[in-house]
Amino acid sequence: MVICPKCSIEYDAGKKFCGKCGSFLLTEEELPSGIEGWGPTDGVKTKPKLICPKCQALYEIGNYCRRCGSLLVQRIVSEGVDVRPLERKSIKKWSRQWLRLFEEKRKLEICLSKLEAQRDRVSSNILNPLLNRYREQLESLSTLHQEIETELESVRKRASEEIDLLEKELLPIQKRLAEVQSLFQSGAMTKADFSREKNEMVRQIGLRERNLAKHRHILSTLPSKLGGRMVSHTLVGNFLQPFPLTITAGFILFAFVLGYFFWQTPSSSNTPLPKEMASPSTEALSPQNQAPVPRNEEAEKIRSLFENIRQANLKKNINLLMSCYSRDFKDKEGRRLAALQTWENFNYLDLSYHFKKETVTGNTADIQVEWFIKTCQRVGGQPQNTRTVLNVTLSREGGNWKIKKIQSAS
Structure with missing residues (x-):
């Protein structure tokens, strides 16, 4: 058995080049240890970037797990034990991952549907293994997709709560600033007192507005289905076809x-x-x-x-x-x-x-x-x-x- 070091696709012994990317095929012994696990790549120790959602095998490159055939997904490594998602700046990465998994799920569901339609035309020896494999892949994708969606929903809820709280805090400060300005304009407050009050309230307003902008930006990075602005380029491309x-x-x-x-x-x-x-x-x-x-x-x-x-x-x-x-x-x-x-x-x-x-x-x-x-x-x-x-x-x-x-x- 030989393996493509780029795609991780397995071939029978005797093949020399990958049918997908054209890379030279290697035996398992010849593969660099950095392809799977925590091994070094080019003399540098690296963390694996991909993971199989079913058997949890780690990979540096490839599209499918060499053990079970499941689609590999991006591995998100926690950077700290008690680090909250809002502070890790990884929401955009999770949103992209969510969209990618959503697209893969959709394609796999279409493929399964078309495969089911061929049941009377194809022998069970060919059909059943494919059905089982695609169903397992779909189950793996759905599980991971739901896990990421649950995390993003939590982010959305917390960000929305922060925004509501900040907006409620802003209103009385803005009202007080307007009252102070009215007093000063009517001559009922000295310039020194007005400047001191105004500077403090402007500082408080600025602080809350910056936090509001931060949390609103967080919401905007979520997928559109979850209330954000991030959309799948594939879906947008399909939506804007010329005929309609x-x-x-x-x-x-x-x-x-x-x-x-x-x-x-x-x-x-x-x-x-x-x-x-x-x-x-x-x-x-x-x-x-x-x-x-x-x-x-x-x-x-x-x-x-x-x-x-x-x-x-x-x-x-x-x-x-x-x-x-x-x-x-x-x-x-x-x-x-x-x-x-x-x-x-x-x-x-x-x-x-x-x-x-x-x-x-x-x-x-x-x-x-x-x-x-x-x-x-x-x-x-x-x-x-x-x-x-x-x-x-x-x-x-x-x-x-x-x-x-x-x-x-x-």
Whole structure:
């Protein structure tokens, strides 16, 4: 038996070159000890980079385990006993590994499905060994993939908790800074006291904003399925095939524009506006034609909230936008990332709304709102008009209304 030192593929004795890469084949005795285990390579002692998820054999190079045939995966070596994943800066590596395993799983599942379809055409002597081998490989991949996903989920949860905590800490400091500035501007505070207070609060704000940026960056390195931005290049390549380009481009536009409102697939109610409705008339948006409001003061506060959402999107003000959401809103960080991604690719040319229903009960309000949206891609593209109707649940926090939940009205 001879082995390719590059691919680790085994061949019968007598073969001289690897059929896959063309490398010269070696016997087991001739192989450098650095290929498997902790042996030296070129006189330097190295750690093995690959591991078989099934039998735990370690390798320096190759694609498949020489013992059981399982696909080799990247070995992540812990750099310390008590080192937390957030501090090891290996999240990006894990995310890439997760995407790689996801792709390998998908390919293997397709291969298994096609192999099963050949059951009546191929003898069991050939079919069964392949089926067993691929199923074992799929089981190994699935196990490791789930382990990495569990670790990444833990990272996502902890980073999100840190972000929520930092945002809650920021609000009172920012409020205090605004109060101090107001006192100084009105002449009710000396310049020395103002400078001292301001410098300390700016330092505290800067510290928390840096930590926020750090944890938001951590979230962005996660796979898109787990709330990040990392995607498989293979999946992106397959998605943007030429034949469905028109449909795909339209869907991407719609998904981006409405992405931060709700995560569901756009429904049939989210259709392009007819020509006569492209610009909502003053009559359609006037207070006289809207549902009666429960109380003028509360109605004004609710409208102020939706006006802040409108202005935040037109001016691309992420802080103003996020201030509209309740502390109990599910996945605020995901909503923030979706809004930023939308603004990177599209401009809002016009954004208006009107309330179809309003109900206020104690500290909760249920609003049905229809948005009229005019957008265009930042680079090229024609303006597009769309509309969507949403059911929004608000909760009262500190005397102001905040968004607690959003659902499509359809």
